[in-house]
Amino acid sequence: MTKEKPITIALSGNPNSGKSTLFNAVTGARQHIANYPGVTVEKKSGKVVHKGREIMVVDLPGTYSLTAYSLEEIVTRDFLINERPDLVVDILDASNLERNLYLAVQFKEMGIPLIIALNMIDMAESRGIAVDYETLSLLFGAPVVPMVARSKKGITELLDKVIEVASEGQEWMPKLISYGIDIDQGIEKIEDLIIQEGIYDKEYPAKWLALKCLEGDEEVWKYIERSHETSQNVRSVCSKISRHIMRTLEEEPEGIIADHRYGYITGITKKSVGRMIESRLNFSDRIDRVLTNRLIGPIIMMAILYIIYEFTFRAGDAPVAWLESLFDWLKDILSLVLPEGYLHSLIASGIIDGVGGVLSFVPLIMFMFFAIAIMEDSGYMARVAYMLDRVMRWFGLHGNSVIALIVSGGISGGCAVPGVMATRTLRGPKERTATLLVVPFMNCGAKLPVYAMIIAAFFAKHEARMMFIFTLLSWSFALFAAKIIRSTVLRGPKTPFVMELPPYRAPTLKGTLIHAWERTWQYIKKAGTVILGVSVVLWAMMTFPGPDQSETAFYQGKREGINASFLSLPEAGKVLGDEQELMELNTLVDEYGLAVKSGIKDVEDLKGRPFFPVVRSIFDIRDGTDRVAGTGYSRFASSYINYRKRLAILEGEEKAAALRGTIAGRIGRSLEVLSRGIGLDYRTNIALIGGIAAKEVIVSTLGTAYSLGETGLGESRSLPERLRHDPNWNPLVAFTMVLFTMLYVPCFITVISIWRESSWMWAGFSMAFNLIVAYLIAFIVYQAGSLLGLGL
Amino acid sequence: MKKIIKMREMSVNQRGVIRKITTTGEMGRRMREMGLVSGTDIIIQGRAPLRDPVAVKARDYTITLRNNEADHILVEVDDSE
Numbered sequence: 105m106t107k108e109k110p111i112t113i114a115l116s117g118n119p120n121s122g123k124s125t126l127f128n129a130v131t132g133a134r135q136h137i138a139n140y141p142g143v144t145v146e147k148k149s150g151k152v153v154h155k156g157r158e159i160m161v162v163d164l165p166g167t168y169s170l171t172a173y174s175l176e177e178i179v180t181r182d183f184l185i186n187e188r189p190d191l192v193v194d195i196l197d198a199s200n201l202e203r204n205l206y207l208a209v210q211f212k213e214m215g216i217p218l219i220i221a222l223n224m225i226d227m228a229e230s231r232g233i234a235v236d237y238e239t240l241s242l243l244f245g246a247p248v249v250p251m252v253a254r255s256k257k258g259i260t261e262l263l264d265k266v267i268e269v270a271s272e273g274q275e276w277m278p279k280l281i282s283y284g285i286d287i288d289q290g291i292e293k294i295e296d297l298i299i300q301e302g303i304y305d306k307e308y309p310a311k312w313l314a315l316k317c318l319e320g321d322e323e324v325w326k327y328i329e330r331s332h333e334t335s336q337n338v339r340s341v342c343s344k345i346s347r348h349i350m351r352t353l354e355e356e357p358e359g360i361i362a363d364h365r366y367g368y369i370t371g372i373t374k375k376s377v378g379r380m381i382e383s384r385l386n387f388s389d390r391i392d393r394v395l396t397n398r399l400i401g402p403i404i405m406m407a408i409l410y411i412i413y414e415f416t417f418r419a420g421d422a423p424v425a426w427l428e429s430l431f432d433w434l435k436d437i438l439s440l441v442l443p444e445g446y447l448h449s450l451i452a453s454g455i456i457d458g459v460g461g462v463l464s465f466v467p468l469i470m471f472m473f474f475a476i477a478i479m480e481d482s483g484y485m486a487r488v489a490y491m492l493d494r495v496m497r498w499f500g501l502h503g504n505s506v507i508a509l510i511v512s513g514g515i516s517g518g519c520a521v522p523g524v525m526a527t528r529t530l531r532g533p534k535e536r537t538a539t540l541l542v543v544p545f546m547n548c549g550a551k552l553p554v555y556a557m558i559i560a561a562f563f564a565k566h567e568a569r570m571m572f573i574f575t576l577l578s579w580s581f582a583l584f585a586a587k588i589i590r591s592t593v594l595r596g597p598k599t600p601f602v603m604e605l606p607p608y609r610a611p612t613l614k615g616t617l618i619h620a621w622e623r624t625w626q627y628i629k630k631a632g633t634v635i636l637g638v639s640v641v642l643w644a645m646m647t648f649p650g651p652d653q654s655e656t657a658f659y660q661g662k663r664e665g666i667n668a669s670f671l672s673l674p675e676a677g678k679v680l681g682d683e684q685e686l687m688e689l690n691t692l693v694d695e696y697g698l699a700v701k702s703g704i705k706d707v708e709d710l711k712g713r714p715f716f717p718v719v720r721s722i723f724d725i726r727d728g729t730d731r732v733a734g735t736g737y738s739r740f741a742s743s744y745i746n747y748r749k750r751l752a753i754l755e756g757e758e759k760a761a762a763l764r765g766t767i768a769g770r771i772g773r774s775l776e777v778l779s780r781g782i783g784l785d786y787r788t789n790i791a792l793i794g795g796i797a798a799k800e801v802i803v804s805t806l807g808t809a810y811s812l813g814e815t816g817l818g819e820s821r822s823l824p825e826r827l828r829h830d831p832n833w834n835p836l837v838a839f840t841m842v843l844f845t846m847l848y849v850p851c852f853i854t855v856i857s858i859w860r861e862s863s864w865m866w867a868g869f870s871m872a873f874n875l876i877v878a879y880l881i882a883f884i885v886y887q888a889g890s891l892l893g894l895g896l
Numbered sequence: 897m898k899k900i901i902k903m904r905e906m907s908v909n910q911r912g913v914i915r916k917i918t919t920t921g922e923m924g925r926r927m928r929e930m931g932l933v934s935g936t937d938i939i940i941q942g943r944a945p946l947r948d949p950v951a952v953k954a955r956d957y958t959i960t961l962r963n964n965e966a967d968h969i970l971v972e973v974d975d976s977e
Contacts, residue, residue, distance in 0.1 A: 173922050362928040362929075362933055363934065388958075394946065396942060490944055600962075602961045605957075
């Protein structure tokens, strides 16, 4: 067989016509996702080999029309004109033939070779709609392939047809229908004017350009204006026709053209579509009677959102814990192979903590996206937008903004990165930017550990209630901030809501998984690349400059003092001879601890070492399983544990002192002037600076700043306990801290996403705006609370 | 008796035929591409919990639009209903 040129086909169709299902069914999992140049519309492509021919499939964005009003439509048109695919496969929902054909007619007008994939014929049949495919094909003038993409019926036939049509090598042939005598004549005149003028690209069919001029298509007008003279002439023809039509029919040419398209379609469907039963309330409508009911609808919506929240956290808990222990395990291995020092610290605290902290959330985020994908693919998300549009509109947003807010953490535990990307479903640029800017206020998964720690410290009795309050607060802040933004910097009209409520459909597992995975991957990719660099920078800021010699010597002296005083105890003297032996014991305790905890080392291997029985009884005492009560070591063991605690406290103090002297510590301290106003000290400032990289870092940094040391026998004291006893902290400070964490600068990855989705100006605005809002709110709450005496 | 009213004034479950779209620009275009053109049979399917937007059944599928958008659609309805 000769190697033939691969065929390129473009897949187009209305939203909800099953386009993605067909694309997935044809190309399988081998897909390539990119953006169309310069815009944030996704471009998916994939390859399939059928009967020895390579077919390249490009998935165009779902669109209802080929006007130039939305990005999706412009992208579709530009792709067809510039890339010249061999043909377009227009996928139609068989039970929605009339509106779906509206797009097909416009492909005919452009003239590109066309195949109609008539999808979901099973659904149409069950609704009593019978399509006569041959008559439809004959009347419409394009091959029609009936299919059910979900169950892969008709895919082979479709690919056969693709090869057949592509082999004919048809030229583009714009086929206009009749739009009434006035417009038809106008098109002829304009076409002549365009052909006469030599400067226009032959890629654009002149007839089509003429039609688009009459439709008032801005993109085409820009193109026509390349020749001043022709554009003047075309304009005079257009305005003449427009005046005449307005006088006689009281309608713009654009409206008349649309009416004729529908007239043409109705003519075809009358002859090719039979209805066996009268259109009545179908299954979907009956579900809507309940799910969008004025009274029950909102209650069910809340219940569904709550179930998703429960599902995500229950299902995500275990894998998150596994990943966390995996990263702990990595650190344990590291401490065996690398000596303490800067390299060890860089890898353990910089890279593993930073990247691991972000990656640990992947399961949670994946489950959340899985649930959201089910909501979207089933058609329920459109109902949520429909029910909440009135509320969103009051705040200057759009019904569809709800989706972005939910993805970002509206039900706690989302992520603002995919949330920012979910704003792509918004058509109006102002509503979109406003949504983009308030999305970081939601309670994403990374903020939750901060809340959990603070609740454990100060509001332990009211855990669920506090979480609920924080959720309500984040929604209120996001919505009111949107209102402010939309009535100041982004003032402007509301975009039309006119949209389709797609029929309910059971989502396919494959489709849902692909959908959820795509978003999760966006998170991993961004997190994996950006966060690595940021973690290293942050680590350096929190490590350098290191402690000076006098400080190191001071702590060394203290450590020696603790050692000496332990050795001077009578029970210690019986077991240990000198400091040398004490060090040996300490090492063995650490190794034994690692062996018991992670199993990296075998306990058996340690058995031959001196002091092994002592170590065993130390751990038995710690765990309260005193098997060796009679061995005489129990008294020694208790004192030893005490000794290690003192060492750990000292180590914590040393680390905290070192952190205080670093770049981050200095910044934190100089910011204390401001942060005092909201009750926060420099330690919290350092943690919050770390949180700019990723909010996951806040709790662990707070731990270091508050001198938490580890003994090898367990932690010295928990962070909540430490904060509860700190004179700087009280419930009011804790509450203010939560508010500040909720609202202040979005994490680095989110800022970058905002930048990519809008501009660096908006990304900068977002950082400044959020910081100011956070400070103001925290200031008011803290000051008012202090006046009322709540801070005691 | 037939009469022409705005779509906003229709009640749930009321039927009618679109007679005119009185808006141009993006809103008009959106309506047309969604299949709301004169001559289309419609039935009001429901209203959102806050009575806005409204869900309309046309050509076998459901379209939602806000009340202030429905103001631009003139519908011929049966007076006796």
